[in-house]
Amino acid sequence: MISRPFLGDQYGNTMFVCKVWRVGVEVEVENQLERGKIQNAIEKLMGNKQGREVKNLKEVAEKGIRESGSSHTAFSKLVDLIMSF
Known part of the structure; x- marks a missing residue:
């Protein structure tokens, strides 16, 4: 699962998916979602x-x-x- 938390409980959900259950990758975004960051997350998850x-x-x-x-x-x-x- 590729996770990009935005509001509320999404940050906690992302922590569980990526760090506790280790079945996902977080896309870290400062201001704008960038194509390269999504590509890196897909490569991490798939390859x-x-x-x-x-x-x-x-x-x-x-x-x-x-x-x-x-x-x-x-x-x-x-x-x-x-x-x-």
Whole structure:
């Protein structure tokens, strides 16, 4: 995700996306949004180590939600438990 905070909670959201969850890149803007800064953000996200980490995280998440994945299995167990009452 490419993030460009503008107002309010967008700054906090950007911090979580880029620094905590590490699934995005912030476009830093002083006064005007510049083409070069957007291009740099796209290149970071798509072409370097950070881009590979995001793709790896995506693959891990997809494995978890498959029918035999850990998230799917845990959710199914929760539904079964709730339905048993």
